[in-house]
Amino acid sequence: MVPSLEEISKEVGLDQGKFTKCINSKKYESRIDEEIKEAIKLGIKSTPTFFINGKIINGAHNIEIFKTLIDEEMKLN
Numbered sequence: 001m002v003p004s005l006e007e008i009s010k011e012v013g014l015d016q017g018k019f020t021k022c023i024n025s026k027k028y029e030s031r032i033d034e035e036i037k038e039a040i041k042l043g044i045k046s047t048p049t050f051f052i053n054g055k056i057i058n059g060a061h062n063i064e065i066f067k068t069l070i071d072e073e074m075k076l077n
Contacts, residue, residue, distance in 0.1 A: 006020075043058075044056070044058065046058045046059045048060060050066070052073060055073075
């Protein structure tokens with residue numbers, strides 16, 4: 001079961017009145033839509049996403065993966 005934003009907002013102690021007002025106002029909806037479009041354009045499919053010398057790494061990985069990729073990139077430059 002995926003918790004709803006409302007459930008999460010309660011769990012973290014947000015003021016429910018302010019939270020509901022913010023969500024209902026859609027004040028940030030266009031900004032979020034633009035961020036999503038930019039992420040799609042860049043090939044971002046998950047969080048976290050990392051870029052190492054232009055190479056995209058989607059998702060969480062062991063530190064050794066990053067060390068290996070960085071070491072390989074350093075050899076090329």
